Amino acid sequence: MIDTDKARDDLEKILKTKEYTVYHDSKGFIATWWDQAKEWVAAQIEKLFPAIDSARGASGPILISIIAVGIILLALSVYFLIRNSKRNRLLRGQKPLQSRKDMNWTYLRHLEEAEKHEGDEEYTLSIRHLFLALLLYFHEKGLLEARIWKTNWDYYDELRKVNQQKAELFFKLARFFEEVTYGERNVQKDEYWQFHNEAISLLSDKEEGNRL
Structure with a gap:
């Protein structure tokens, strides 16, 4: 038969290990941050549109949209920076008027x-x-x-x-x-x-x- 006391002790040891507690804490931090971010977005929506009752429910999708737009803007900024840098290299070295x-x-x-x-x-x-x-x-x-x-x-x-x-x-x-x-x-x-x-x-x- 399985020693239930030993199994329980082993499980408690696993739950107390550093790897498990770090994972659990990090997961809790991300979840906490996400909830706080949604609360902030909901509060801004309620300030702008007091008549909206479902601001809390809408805050999640809106926050995702804001993050997506931010990523797109960042990607565009990087693209134009790389393009201008490439153009700079293409035309930097030569002087057309030689004499x-x-x-x-x-x-x-x-x-x-x-x-x-x-x-x-x-x-x-x-x-x-x-x-x-x-x-x-x-x-x-x-x-x-x-x-x-x-x-x-x-x-x-x-x-x-x-x-x-x-x-x-x-x-x-x-x-x-x-x-x-x-x-x-x-x-x-x-x-x-x-x-x-x-x-x-x-x-x-x-x-x-x-x-x-």
């Missing part, structure tokens, strides 16, 4: 040079001059300040403060420009024309846009 000559040319001169290389199907060089034309055009219009020491990230950061839509398209063009110029990407004809058309769309004056 005083690049800076001293007008954007119209760069457009002419791009057109010449385009006719020779030298798309890499044409893309470079198109991008520099765009950069100096923005400089002339006061949307950013072109300097030899600045990177494309610096220009993007300046541009988005005055025109978010132009900044996003500039970012896209800057990435492609860097892949072609520094990554030695082989440019296909259709890729060139897509870059060309998007760059020209940012040159707002029709007369200038029709030059190419």
Whole structure:
């Protein structure tokens, strides 16, 4: 037969063990915190809507909704932080204006040079001059300040403060420009024309846009 006294003593020892008491206490703390949180939510609901009689019952689902919204907002914050950090790394290292000559040319001169290389199907060089034309055009219009020491990230950061839509398209063009110029990407004809058309769309004056 089973020794009931011994079984009872063993059970009492188990209940007194540190592992069991810690689990029991932690479970009690969580339950207590949850009840207190629901009470607080119910109290706020009663303050806002005194006519509601079932605030205590509704506090649980509302609290869950609040926590869910908080998690979503936190996730969105982390997403935008990571995205901006990634963009920063993508455009931080390269300086598009490599010499005083690049800076001293007008954007119209760069457009002419791009057109010449385009006719020779030298798309890499044409893309470079198109991008520099765009950069100096923005400089002339006061949307950013072109300097030899600045990177494309610096220009993007300046541009988005005055025109978010132009900044996003500039970012896209800057990435492609860097892949072609520094990554030695082989440019296909259709890729060139897509870059060309998007760059020209940012040159707002029709007369200038029709030059190419």
